Amino acid sequence: MSNTAYIFDAIRTPRSKGKKDGTLHEVKPIDLGAGLLKALQSRQDLDTSYVDDVIMGCVSPVGEQGTDIAKMIAQNADWDASVAGVQLNRFCASGLEAINTAAAKVASGWDNLIVAGGIECMSRVPMGSDGGAMGMDAAFAVKESFVPQGIGADTIATLDGYSREDVDAYALESQRRAAHARDNGWFDSAVVPVVDGNGATILQRDDFIKADSTMEGLGGLRASFEEMGKYGFDDIIIKKYPQLERINHVHTPGNSSGIVDGASAVLIGSKQAQSDLGLKPRAKVIATAILASDPVIMLTGPGPAAKKALKTAGMTTSDIDLWEINEAFASVALRYMRDLDIDHDVTNVVGGAIAMGHPLGATGGCIMGSMLNELERRDLKTGMLSLCVGGGMGISCIIERV
């Protein structure tokens, strides 16, 4: 690699319930994103004319999130007119894909400073708003044996033997860690409050975390995908995995990622940018990886992606200090830890999307912030970030503090 891609900053908005009664529902996507860019600008005292591009992941890039929202956000933040913007969509990996792409562009030497992250106002542009082929195209759905991700998550649990107690216990720990981190202010340096046009605060901190979760409470929730499974999805996935007698439906709203509104922004640049602007590098990107696995289950990509990234970096699992796996569903995290033979103690140390929510396109940037903060707070060196991705893809990124 000719150049090193440094990470100078990684911030996000607080996350809030992605429904009508969520705190951020009143905020336009372009305002949520612009607020974050403005905060980044002021934190780094950034000459925005130096920024080559703003790369934003967004999974439902239609309606208010349409028309290349990344560029719209750059304009709405009053950044220099020379700053470009591109929205990309690699499903739930969009945020990390933005980071990986930015890192690659910087590493290539063709760009010097890029903002990478993502945005998803799920309360305003709900999942599925794009009416895409996945699930909604009859011929494709039958040909590809489409099942919703929740059915895939339950299938992982069935294949691996994770019980309802296993996934609920995982979820409870995610809630505990997230609440503990938030309440101790561990997120504060990376979470930028959302304010209105007058500067009044709309949301200061994450308000999605359910700190009072209990095993009893989690155990009382109804399995989300059982009914759906009966309508045909179970039979379809069993056709693909015929050794399964039935699907054990263990996932509930309590042990799956939450639907939230949120945005993230990560500042990535070259040595040149560092010296030109006097930026302080916090970490560098060591390796990235993308691949795809079984598109029917759709959620088994992260482990293989992490291994691929390790191979690229010439590292082994023991070289990694902390791990972040997006908690799309508890079974995804459990499968990831099993695939890599790693411990929960070093994985998602401040909780994850089960507790804090998963603003689809933004999540990759959110977990980058958590990772960076925790590596610094614990004075550790290397971190691996992974997400499961629609279509069976898996994505990873290895960073190292500098």
Add this chain to the structure above:
Amino acid sequence: MSVFKYEKDADGIVVVTMDMTGPVNAMNAEYYQAMSETVTKLEQEEGLKGVVFASAKKVFFAGGDLNDLVKVDPDDVEAFFNGVEDTKAQLRRLEKLPVPVVAAINGAALGGGYELSLACNHRIAFNHKAVQIGLPECSLGLFPGGGGVVRLTKLIGVEAALPLILESKRLRPDAALKLGMIDATVDSLEELLPAAKAYINENPEAAIQPWDQKGYRVPGGPINSPKNAQLAVMAPTMLHQKSRGLMPQLTAAMDIAFQASMLDLDTALRIEGRNFAQIAAGPVAKNMISTFFFGLNKINGGASRPKDIAPMKTRKVGILGAGMMGQGIAYVSAMAGIEVVLKDISQDAAEKGKAYSEVLLNKRIKRGKMTEDKAKQVLDLILPTASNEDLQGCDLIIEAVFENIELKHKITKELQGYLSDDGFWGSNTSTLPITQLAEASDKPGNFIGIHFFSPVDKMPLVEIICGEQTSDEALAKAFDYTQQIRKTPIVVNDSLGFFTSRTFGTYLDEGCQLLAEGIHPARIDNLGKGIGMPVGPLQVFDETSLELSRKAQETWAEMGVTDKWGDGTVLRQVVKDMVTDNGRGGRHHGGGFYEYHSDGSKNIWPGLFDLYYKADVQIDDRDIQDRLMFRQVIETVKCLEGNVLRSVADGNIGSIFGIGAPAHTGGFLQFINTYGLEAFEQRCAELQTKFGDRFACPDIVRQTSAANKSFN
């Protein structure tokens, strides 16, 4: 002179009366020519006020010519597509005429007939039960490709149109009217033309199809509107679950309906045409047309019935044994208006047998399918009795007692004297040789096997078995009786297990082989379903009873016919393990391979894993699937080769209706035609090498292949 009679009246209304050369109006070359001339003439007609399409036949219009469709060459799909487009272009021109066009539906308008009606601005039908309306193409492996999917979707919306198309529904005019498939009905044929003309006179502006009007919105909206999201996701899912992805015509029809809801008519029609060409040229259409149209017609037309014997109506049937089979036979006979004497050893048992009919009839009343009066008439036809004398004068006696030769012999001797002089004796048996059973008969020529399937009221097939001495008259009698009770007869020659039981047995046997090899039982059953069988081999073995199999094995041992059709060692061992050693005789014996719970759920009996399961066995899904399929196909071929089956049609229909052979294959013999005879031989050889001689390909396949023929 065209076969479309063209008459213009004083009001300027042209009545086109379709009167094609054949027995019905159909979409063929003659139609194309006549329609072409007619549309051109209509376009040029001066002072035209409206058009009525009528039929001079009993049937309004019968649809596409399956003789042509079954021959669509996969190498020439483009030419076929162009032909379809030309035919559809005529209908498009028809619906774009500047005057109202009305379909005056006097008789059945199915398939192409209804598609023609859809291209009219208004549809009026004679409200009579003989006038069936619908799009039944999917049941023949096709879909309504003459504009049917697109126009019906545009007319009534995706959600309403899909079930009608996918389930090949045929509706009476009043039902079709309710669904919006037609616009009006008349109560007599005389009113039909006047009503059509009156509509034209009263609605001169009704010349533009709804979908050609600006701002037209498909009922329910386009499929990609957010409120249809659930429909868009769930409809393909339920279809996939039901069809197991094995019926490409259904998927294509749904896909086209989805697209039709979003696109303009012309584009949607073109998409429909492209897909239609692909589906028509594909294997499933060929399989299903061959078997469900040509094969079934052959059978229903009496190809297996002796030609020179006059129809033999059954008036009074005696049924011996009021158990599960006897009571079902009594019900279907009474439903056909036949007087039934239902005899068992006690009056009580006979009454119980009759009560079964009462339950079924009450269900029909509840569903509004039958009046109470009619139900009572049916029930009154059944006389439950313990007295032999009541059998006096039966022109047919069907014995349906336990599968035991001695018992059957005894009953035959005891009761044959009660038959009328020209009466016939039928034995309902699934395996016992008819020739041997007939030894007890005074008139073995009048003795025949009539194999019913359980549950009798639901299963559409009857397997008629001719013993060595069975006369043509007896065959005609059994054949006619079967049709009288509205079932499909196949005729086979006498041999242990006949055709259906013998072939079905290989499915169970291969399931046991796989189990004994250590394959996960769920995998065996799921892959059985995966090839399109109704249920997996282990589950169906539970249903048909392992205990019954054990008893049958005993009987065969006594008869000295153990392993007559192949080595049954593995199956016998599994049955011994299960029934004898573990008391698991099947579903109706407290459980078998599965445990059954009171809430209707079931799970694999855990002991099965201890007995057989080996986690480290390596085998491809494809091998398992082919083993389950090929065993049955090979056995069917052997039945044909050994003259147990008398015709290919019987083998195909019998395998689907009697054994549950996957419908998309067109039956176990048609399966080979589509697989390719040489490829089939080759695959048999591979399976034989890997898994044993039971996969040896019968010679008849090689011979047929060498003669450049297929199984027809």
